[in-house]
Amino acid sequence: MSRIVVGPFNRVEGDLEVTLDVEDGVVREARVSASLYRGFEQLLLGRPAADALAIAPRICGICSVSQSLAAAAVLRAAQRLEPAPNGLLATDIAHAAENIADHLTHFYVFFMPDFARAAYAGRRWHEATQARFKAVSGAALREALPARARLLETMGLIAGKWPHSLAFRPGGVTRALALGEEMRLLALIVDFRAFLERALFSAPLDAAIELSSARELDRFAEGAGAAGDFAAFIRIARDLALEEMGRGPGPLLCAGAYLGPRGHRFPAGLLDTATGLLREPLLSRVEEDVSHAYMRDTAADPARAETLPDIRRAGAYSFAKAPRLEGRAVEVGALARQAVAGHPLIRDLLANGGASNVFARVVARVLEVALLTKAMEDWTRALRPGEPYCVADAPLADGAVAGFVEAARGTLGHWASFRNGQIERYQIVAPTTWNFSPRDAAGNPGPLEQALAGLEVGEEGATNVAVQHIVRSFDPCMVCTAH
Amino acid sequence: MTTERDDFTLLWLQAGSCGGCTMAALERGAAGWFEELRGFGMRLLWHPSVSEETGEEARAILARVERGEETLGALCIEGSILHGPEGTGLFNKLSGTGRTMLDWARALAPRADYCVAVGSCASFGGVPAGTPDPTDASGLQFSGVDLGGALGPDYRSRKGLPVVNVSGCAPHPGWIMETLLALSLGRFTQADMDDFGRPRIFADHLAHHGCSRNEFYEFKASAEDFSERGCLMEHLGCKATQAVGDCNQRAWNGGGSCTQAGSTCIACTSPGFEATRGFHRTPKIGGIPVGLPLDMPKAWFVALAALSKSATPKRVRENARSDRVARAPTPGAEKKKP
Numbered sequence: 041m042s043r044i045v046v047g048p049f050n051r052v053e054g055d056l057e058v059t060l061d062v063e064d065g066v067v068r069e070a071r072v073s074a075s076l077y078r079g080f081e082q083l084l085l086g087r088p089a090a091d092a093l094a095i096a097p098r099i100c101g102i103c104s105v106s107q108s109l110a111a112a113a114v115l116r117a118a119q120r121l122e123p124a125p126n127g128l129l130a131t132d133i134a135h136a137a138e139n140i141a142d143h144l145t146h147f148y149v150f151f152m153p154d155f156a157r158a159a160y161a162g163r164r165w166h167e168a169t170q171a172r173f174k175a176v177s178g179a180a181l182r183e184a185l186p187a188r189a190r191l192l193e194t195m196g197l198i199a200g201k202w203p204h205s206l207a208f209r210p211g212g213v214t215r216a217l218a219l220g221e222e223m224r225l226l227a228l229i230v231d232f233r234a235f236l237e238r239a240l241f242s243a244p245l246d247a248a249i250e251l252s253s254a255r256e257l258d259r260f261a262e263g264a265g266a267a268g269d270f271a272a273f274i275r276i277a278r279d280l281a282l283e284e285m286g287r288g289p290g291p292l293l294c295a296g297a298y299l300g301p302r303g304h305r306f307p308a309g310l311l312d313t314a315t316g317l318l319r320e321p322l323l324s325r326v327e328e329d330v331s332h333a334y335m336r337d338t339a340a341d342p343a344r345a346e347t348l349p350d351i352r353r354a355g356a357y358s359f360a361k362a363p364r365l366e367g368r369a370v371e372v373g374a375l376a377r378q379a380v381a382g383h384p385l386i387r388d389l390l391a392n393g394g395a396s397n398v399f400a401r402v403v404a405r406v407l408e409v410a411l412l413t414k415a416m417e418d419w420t421r422a423l424r425p426g427e428p429y430c431v432a433d434a435p436l437a438d439g440a441v442a443g444f445v446e447a448a449r450g451t452l453g454h455w456a457s458f459r460n461g462q463i464e465r466y467q468i469v470a471p472t473t474w475n476f477s478p479r480d481a482a483g484n485p486g487p488l489e490q491a492l493a494g495l496e497v498g499e500e501g502a503t504n505v506a507v508q509h510i511v512r513s514f515d516p517c518m519v520c521t522a523h
Numbered sequence: 524m525t526t527e528r529d530d531f532t533l534l535w536l537q538a539g540s541c542g543g544c545t546m547a548a549l550e551r552g553a554a555g556w557f558e559e560l561r562g563f564g565m566r567l568l569w570h571p572s573v574s575e576e577t578g579e580e581a582r583a584i585l586a587r588v589e590r591g592e593e594t595l596g597a598l599c600i601e602g603s604i605l606h607g608p609e610g611t612g613l614f615n616k617l618s619g620t621g622r623t624m625l626d627w628a629r630a631l632a633p634r635a636d637y638c639v640a641v642g643s644c645a646s647f648g649g650v651p652a653g654t655p656d657p658t659d660a661s662g663l664q665f666s667g668v669d670l671g672g673a674l675g676p677d678y679r680s681r682k683g684l685p686v687v688n689v690s691g692c693a694p695h696p697g698w699i700m701e702t703l704l705a706l707s708l709g710r711f712t713q714a715d716m717d718d719f720g721r722p723r724i725f726a727d728h729l730a731h732h733g734c735s736r737n738e739f740y741e742f743k744a745s746a747e748d749f750s751e752r753g754c755l756m757e758h759l760g761c762k763a764t765q766a767v768g769d770c771n772q773r774a775w776n777g778g779g780s781c782t783q784a785g786s787t788c789i790a791c792t793s794p795g796f797e798a799t800r801g802f803h804r805t806p807k808i809g810g811i812p813v814g815l816p817l818d819m820p821k822a823w824f825v826a827l828a829a830l831s832k833s834a835t836p837k838r839v840r841e842n843a844r845s846d847r848v849a850r851a852p853t854p855g856a857e858k859k860k861p
Contacts, residue, residue, distance in 0.1 A: 046578045047619020050571045053542050057618030075618040078539050078605070079657030083650065087800060094789060094802040098650045101543015101693060145549070153575055175575035176557050176567060185555030192550060193777030200784025201775035203543040203693050206802070207786040214749045214785035216846035228777070349657070351613050359614075429846060430750035502578060519541050 041068065044502040047075075049511060051150040051175070053102045054518025056476075058511060059357070060492065062501055070485070070492035072476045074522040077334070077359040081347040081523065084466040089115060089436055089458050092466070096454070097204050099468070100520045102145075104203035105138040106447035107520075110454040110468075113443025116210035118458050119434040125301035126429045127212015129419045130198050132298045132305070133225065134213075135445075136412040136419075137194035138202065140232075142448035143374065143405045144191075146515040147240075148173070148184040151402065152269075154512065155276050159505045165276055172272065180239065180269055187235035193228050194416075197221050211431030217423060225420050233413055241410065242268030248410040252384035257403070270406050277399045283389070286491040286510035288396030289369045290314045292376035293321055293474070295453070297446035298415070305415060306446070309380035310365070313395050318380065321365065323444060326453065326469065328361040332478040335361060342455040342467035343440045359522035362477040362486060363469045371396055371487045372450025372474045373514065375404035383407065398513040405515070436461055447471050449517050470520035488514060530566035531596035531707035534588055534631070535641075537571050538624040539615050539651050539660055540602025543693040544642040545572050550776070551696045563704050568593060578619055585620070589630050597706055598635035598680075600663060603644040603651040604628055604673035607659035614658040628663060628673050636682045637706045638663065638674075639689060641699055646688035646720070647794035648672075654798065662688070664720065667795045684713060688720035692791035697773060698725050719794055721767065729817065730763035730788045733771035734780075740764075742835040743828045744843035746785070749803075753843025755787045757812060760803045764816035766790035 047057035059071040080099050084092055092111040097104040109131065116123065153175035160166045172180045195202035198213060207214045217225070233245065241248050243265040251257050261274035277283070290313050298305035310321040327340035334356045336348040349359070362369075370376075375396055378386040385407065389400040440457045450471030457465040477486030485493070488511065497504035537545070552559030560567060569576060569584045576584060587593040604625050605614040612623030620627070632638045640663045643649040647667055651660040661672040664686040670676040672686075679685060687706070689698050702722045705711035717726040734740065739754035746753035755761035763770070763782055770780050770788070781788050787803060790796045806813045815824050838850040 045619055048571060048578065048581050048617055049619070050574060050577045050581060053572065054537070054540075055571075055615070055618045057616075073618065075616045076539060076605075077614045077658065078603070078651045078660070079614075080651075082655060082657040083653050086654075090803055091799075091801065094799075095650060095653070095797075098541055098543075098692065101541040101546045104541075104543060149549075149573055157575065176573055181557055182554045185549060185557070186553060189550045190777070196774065196776030196779030198784070199776075200779045200781040200786050203541075203546050204791075205784065205786060206781065206789065207784045209749055212750065215783075216750055218847055224778075349608065349614070351608050351611070426847075428750070430748075432748050508577065517542075 042501070046502045046507065051153065052512060052516045052518060054521070056511070056516060056518045058492070058507070060497070060502060060507070062497060065496055065498045067492050067495040067497060070489045071357050072478065072486060072488050073358040074360040074476065074518050076518065077349055077522050079347070079349070081466050081468060084463050087463050089118070089461055089463055090433070092456070092463065093208065094206060099523045100517060101203040102142060102517055103138065103447040103449065103452070103520060105135050105199070105205065105208065106445055106452050108205065108208040109135060109445045110443050110452050112208050112210050113445060114441050114454045114456040115436070117441035117443055118436045118439070118456070119210055120437070121210050121431060121434050123210065124212040124428045124431045126216070126423055126427050127209070127431070128300050129423055130213045130217065130429060131208060132300060133416050133419045134194055134198045135298065136416050137191055139448040140409050140412050141188050141192055142515070143409050144184060144188050146405060147402070148180055150515065151512050152273065153178065154505055154508045157505060163279065165272070165279065169272065169276065172269070183235060183239050187232055190228055191232045194225065197225055209430055210433060212429045214430060216429040219425065222420060222423055226417070229413065229416050229420065236409065236413060240269050240406070241265050242271065245410045245414055248407060249414065253388040254385070257385060273402060277402070282509065283397050283399040285506060286398040286513055288313070288371040289487045289490050290395065291365065291368055291370040292379050292396065293365060293370045293372050293451055294377045294380040295321065295323060295444035295446060295451040297377055300419070306377045306381045310370070311376070311380050313390050323442070323453070325366050326363060328363050328469065329480040330361050331481040332356055332358065333361045334359050342453070342469060343442065343457070344465070345467050346465070347467070358478040360473050360477055362480045363474050364480055369477060369484060369487050369490070370474060372471050373401065373404070374408045374448070375401045376450060377446060378404045378407060398509050401513040440465070449515050450474060468523055470517065470523065472514070472516045472518060472521040475514045476516050476518070476521055530564055532566050532568050532594060533597050533599055533703070534568045534595055535570040535599040535601070536617070536624070536627065538600055538602035538628065538645065539605045539658065540642070540644060542572065544601040544699070545570070547693040547696045548699055551700055559700065563707065565596070565703065565707060568595070582620060585627070588634055591634055595631070595635045597637045597639050597703060598631050599639045599641050600628060600645045601641040603648050603660035604663060605651070605658040605660050606673070607657070625673055632663070632674050632678060632680070635680050637684055638680045638686045639702065639706070640664070640686050641689050642694055643690040643692045643791055643796065646690040649692060650797045652797060665794060668719070685720055687716065687722060690719070690721055690792045691768065692796070695725070695770070695773065695775060698722065717767070721792065725769045726767040726792070728767065728769040728772060730766045730768040730770040730782070731816070732769065734763060735771070735783050738839060739843050741831060742839050743832045744835050744839045746843060750785055750846045751844050752846065752848070755782060755785070756805065758805055759787050760789070760801065760805050761787040762790040762814060763788035765814055766793050768792045
């Protein structure tokens with residue numbers, strides 16, 4: 041048995057270290073470590089409650105709006121506030137823009153460059169992939185980055201700037217959009233959509249959205265969408281059998297995404313890929329285990345827990361706590377959202393593969409880019425002229441509350457207790473805390489740790505590029521993970 | 524284009540960061556950030572978010588820079604430098620290297636022609652340094668308003684400059700790239716920095732300058748709640764008259780700014796901005812805001828505010844409390860003369 045440390049594991053958000061125990065060319069055990077701790081849960085204590093809106097987004101410059109919205113959700117719960125419908129729509133538009141930008145960055149900047157690596161020299165697609173997707177120099181980046189910047193002009197209109205905006209309130213947003221601004225929003229969405237239909241899909245968005253099976257997806261990649269970057273990925277993925285790689289733990293969780301005047305755009309649910317059973321998630325039964333984290337023992341219930349770092353804890357190997365739902369490790373992200381929502385393509389990819397995998401994770405993310413771009417258009421058209429965008433704050437009740445949103449990478453929960461208008465407790469469980477959790481007290485590994493176990497790495501060990509694909513398929517955000 | 528040998532090299536590292544400064548940089552350039560870097564004659568030796576090299580390959584690059592085998596134009600660090608626990612720096616190891624970012628920053632900074640703190644965390648400590656400062660966070664050469672930080676007050680880069688503090692949370696992408704471009708051209712000197720090491724490119728201005736709510740400010744016609752169009756200073760905590768930045772003289776994300784969005788300036792370019800308690804309420808004594816516009820005597824402010832409030836046009840007063848333009852200006856009244 042040999043132990044290999046992989047790091048700095050880059051083209052992810054933040055600091056990641058992966059340790060692999062390899063025997064006979066096969067990964068026996070993997071340990072994933074968040075190597076940065078900044079103490080946001082400690083920083084929030086004792087502050088006026090509304091300061092969470094300024095501090096929490098700064099946990100993460102990538103999913104900053106998601107952190108803002110989770111903070112707004114706990115404040116809203118404590119105020120028992122009914123937000124302005126226009127405020128919810130404007131929030132959803134901005135949130136979708138951030139999440140699309142994240143998915144796009146993942147695809148073009150983090151994930152695809154691995155196929156341009158020298159390890160794949162000789163594959164029939166390698167030369168074209170190098171020209172199009174190589175890190176820093178690939179031609180696709182000259183289109184994708186300006187398209188991302190254009191999309192993020194949504195933030196200039198709704199949120200003032202990105203990342204780290206203070207525009208999101210419990211009752212809505214701090215700026216009402218007039219007719220001219222609505223039209224500017226539609227104009228930038230049209231521009232962004234044109235990029236997607238030209239470069240990413242090489243087909244109308246609906247053609248991607250309406251794909252309903254793995255067979256149709258393959259046909260799309262060889263036919264209608266063949267010239268697009270998505271098709272390039274699908275052909276590479278099929279050649280490398282990415283659907284066999286990086287199988288997840290089974291349960292897929294979504295807490296409900298994009299709260300609108302009539303409920304969530306993508307519903308909450310817990311789907312067990314092994315049994316196909318779908319039900320309401322019992323979010324009150326989230327627990328965090330610190331047995332392998334650099335943390336002192338504390339309550340397992342986030343509503344009662346504290347965060348007290350202990351760098352000397354025996355057996356610890358990560359600053360991340362291990363969240364479990366009803367005692368189980370669960371996977372979160374675009375795949376979970378779309379599987380729970382019942383998108384037929386995603387359900388079919390899971391039916392064929394049986395479990396989540398590298399291929400399905402990337403497909404779900406790209407599919408979501410199409411779904412959300414259309415949703416941004418719908419939401420913009422649904423804004424009601426003359427109606428308010430923000431409802432004033434109401435008195436804040438003492439006690440414990442929780443708020444959940446879906447960030448690009450999955451379920452984000454904030455648990456807070458307020459007393460006399462101040463923050464008494466604050467706990468955060470971020471998407472990658474779920475996906476890249478360390479082991480729990482029972483020794484059960486986190487989702488990535490499970491996904492890496494059993495991988496054949498042969499003589500290459502840590503340099504085996506499959507390790508890169510599996511890790512990056514989760515699109516980890518390590519700055520959120522331990523926060 | 525320059526040859527590779529003449530390129531101005533950049534090594535970008537993330538310490539106790541949220542990654543937001545990198546996200547801002549990625550907004551640059553009509554053909555994207557990487558094309559802009561190429562056009563400027565800059566070459567990324569390594570960047571944790573975007574470079575191909577990972578693990579061993581990345582460690583090899585860092586080792587070459589540390590040994591002085593690779594010329595380093597600018598060392599860009601984003602994120603606070605974490606000294607805890609107990610001075611070990613172990614709250615932030617650069618993964619795979621077994622060494623802390625505190626150690627790496629101190630090892631690499633002397634090799635760099637210039638050292639650039641990208642964002643308020645690397646400049647002054649930023650949000651992680653807020654009370655109770657759980658990780659003992661500092662900036663590279665400042666700890667809040669105090670000179671020192673991780674590199675110490677006497678640090679000078681190979682070309683003789685202290686750390687250049689491109690503060691902001693996150694900074695405007697233009698602040699980052701214009702500073703780097705000026706450095707690479709040898710056009711940036713100590714005279715181009717203010718007392719906190721911030722480039723005067725943006726630090727010569729106040730965030731208030733050019734604010735779209737200017738007319739409301741002049742008449743002290745104030746918003747009392749969020750989403751109203753009036754001035755945000757009197758009630759909602761806006762610090763734009765005290766914070767440096769040309770925030771309202773250039774577009775953020777195509778055309779926004781914090782004050783334009785109605786979300787108030789929290790002085791994110793200032794050392795210690797994270798110490799504020801109650802970001803969204805203006806602290807007052809006897810009805811007068813505690814934080815007055817920079818350089819303005821209190822008596823004058825009180826007198827002028829009283830005068831301008833009494834002279835506020837009806838249009839401005841109404842619009843200040845409305846979320847949309849309730850009463851439009853009616854120009855050309857004189858044309859209606861018979």
